[in-house]
Amino acid sequence: DQQVKQNSPSLSVQEGRISILNCDYTNSMFDYFLWYKKYPAEGPTFLISISSIKDKNEDGRFTVFLNKSAKHLSLHIVPSQPGDSAVYFCAASDPLTQGGSEKLVFGKGTKLTVNP
Amino acid sequence: EAQVTQNPRYLITVTGKKLTVTCSQNMNHEYMSWYRQDPGLGLRQIYYSMNVEATDKGDVPEGYKVSRKEKRNFPLILESPSPNQTSLYFCASSQRGYNEQFFGPGTRLTVL
Numbered sequence A: 001d002q003q004v005k006q007n008s009p010s011l012s013v014q015e016g017r018i019s020i021l022n023c024d025y026t027n028s029m030f031d032y033f034l035w036y037k038k039y040p041a042e043g044p045t046f047l048i049s050i051s052s053i054k055d056k057n058e059d060g061r062f063t064v065f066l067n068k069s070a071k072h073l074s075l076h077i078v079p080s081q082p083g084d085s086a087v088y089f090c091a092a093s094d095p096l097t098q099g100g101s102e103k104l105v106f107g108k109g110t111k112l113t114v115n116p
Numbered sequence B: 001e002a003q004v005t006q007n008p009r010y011l012i013t014v015t016g017k018k019l020t021v022t023c024s025q026n027m028n029h030e031y032m033s034w035y036r037q038d039p040g041l042g043l044r045q046i047y048y049s050m051n052v053e054a055t056d057k058g059d060v061p062e063g064y065k066v067s068r069k070e071k072r073n074f075p076l077i078l079e080s081p082s083p084n085q086t087s088l089y090f091c092a093s094s095q096r097g098y099n100e101q102f103f104g105p106g107t108r109l110t111v112l
Helices: none
Strands: A010-014 A019-025 A032-038 A045-051 A056-059 A062-067 A072-077 A086-094 A103-106 A110-115 B004-007 B010-013 B019-025 B031-038 B042-051 B054-057 B076-078 B087-094 B107-111
Touching (some): A010 A019, A019 A086, A019 A110, A045 A072, A103 B042
Parallel strands (some): A010 A110
Antiparallel strands (some): B004 B019
């Protein structure tokens, strides 16, 4: 039973355009969400996060939007650059204080390709 | 430099030959975790540790063991590796399990 879903295995965009990566979750107890970026032959690196008390968080070219009622979050990259080409993982936090084990639950990832 | 290190980075072994992948972090983090990444399956948690001497199973613990005798180290042990454990393994650490986790560079394991 997949609690965090990234339904698009891949996405291709042109340099300078917007990239939108989507993520859906099923567990309403998740209250903190993160995006990681992974290049080949490297470990995932933290990109941006959002708490469930917010609906938007911005960091430079990266913005994460959270729609709690739809259990949906998205990562916007504007403008997209070739160096953004990577696999992006969405993750949701299941804190111990809400009865879950302390862990991050990851989606399967979306491979973003930004074409020059 | 704050980092998570893993060794070895690449390993080819044969079925049944015990192996250990080491993981060390220098950030004084309480929480450490092991993941495996497989095509089409994303990152799946194998084991985690919330503190020294406190370990617990993740989503795919079968065939693996861990120990946490020191805060900085969290080795992953495969007592009798099998081909279905061929995968890319990542160690991660964080202050708490629900915070941003810092990942190591990965260990590519092939079991023949």
